[in-house]
Amino acid sequence: MNYNLIIQPEAEHDIQNAFEWYESQNPGLGSEFVRAVDACLSGIGRQPLAYQVIYKHVRRVLIRRFPYVILYVFEQNTVFVFACFHAKRDPxxxxDRIE
Structure with missing residues (x-):
């Protein structure tokens, strides 16, 4: 079953910023990052409860090949993605986005 997936504007902005940075480092790398994000989002949409809870009801998915995480909550059969952050960034x- 695929659940409804809502990507908050802040998370879209995070993904766009990371894409631009990776693309500036090596043309094509930004596109690889976006494909990796898409793969994670597909997995979340299929099995939102399969990923680790890191704080209260917040879950985290590690993005393969990149030091980024997708942070989301799952409520009422809907996934709300609220961030895509570098794994070493200040929590x-x-x-602040969820409180």
Whole structure:
């Protein structure tokens, strides 16, 4: 079953910024990043409860090949993606988005 997936504007902005940075480092790498994000989002949409809870009801998915994580909550059969952050980034920044 595929669940409804809503990507918050802040998360879209995170993905766009990471794409632009990777693309500036090596042409084509930004597109690889976006494909990896899409694969993660597909997995979340199919099995949202399969991923680790890291804080209260927030779950995290590691993006393969890239040091980024997708952060989301699953409520009422809907996945709300609220961040796509570098794994070493200060957690306070994403905590501010959910509180």
């Amino acid at each position: 306070k920044q994403w905590l």
